[in-house]
Amino acid sequence: MAIDFLESKTKVNLMRAFAGESQARNRYTIAAEAAKDQGFYAVQQIFLFTAEQERAHARRFYDLLKNISGNTVEIAGGYPVDHYDSVIELLRAAEYNELEEYGDVYQVFGKEAKEEGLIEAASTFFQIAEIEAVHGRRFGKMAELLEKNKYFESDQNNRWMCLNCGYIHTGKMVPGVCPVCRQDRGYFIPAELAPYLGYNFVQ
Structure with a gap:
C-alpha cells in the first residue's frame, strides 16, 4: 500500500x-x-x-x-x-x-x-x-x-551524412564543404552516430 x-x-x-x-x-x-x-x-x-x-x-x-x-x-x-x-x-x-x-x-x-x-x-x-x-x-x-581524429576522417572508406541537406558522402575524409548545400563540413555526422538521431543510411 x-x-x-x-x-x-x-x-x-x-x-x-x-x-x-x-x-x-x-x-x-x-x-x-x-x-x-x-x-x-x-x-x-x-x-x-x-x-x-x-x-x-x-x-x-x-x-x-x-x-x-x-x-x-x-x-x-x-x-x-x-x-x-x-x-x-x-x-x-x-x-x-x-x-x-x-x-x-x-x-x-x-x-x-x-x-x-x-x-x-x-x-x-x-x-x-x-x-x-x-x-x-x-x-x-x-x-x-x-x-581519435576519426570524426571527419577514417583509415578506410566511411560514410557521413550532412545534417543540413541529407547528402551522404562516402570516402576516407569529409569534404571541406558539402557538395550539395555548400555548408561547412561541421554539418556532417559519421555513419555510426546517425542511428542515435534516428537517421538511416539506407540508399
Missing part, C-alpha cells in the same frame, strides 16, 4: 530529478553554443536534440508532482558545473552525468518509489534511466571519434 505522497521520499526525489533534468537541458543548450562557435554544427544539433529530450523528462517528473500543487518541496543535492571550452570535455562530462543518472541516481530513486508503493513513479525513474544510458553512449561515442 502506497504511503502518503506528501510524506514520501519519492516526492523529494521527483523534485530533485526535475531540477537535474532542467539543469541538464540548460547545460546542453550552452554546450550547443560552444560547439557551434567551434564549427561543430552536427555536435550542436546533438546537444540540442538531447536537451529537448531532457525537457521532456523534466516535464514527466513535474507532472508526477501535480497532485501536490501549492506546496513547496525543499531539496538538497549536488549538481555538476561543466563549463568547458573544449567540445570533447563537454561531451565527456555529459557522458559521465548521463551514465551516473542511469546506473546510480535513478536506480535508487526507482527502488525507493517501489518500496513506497508508488509504482508509476518507480516505472518512470527506471524507464528514463534507460534513455539516459542511450544519451551517455551517444555522447561518449562522439567524444571518442573526436579524440
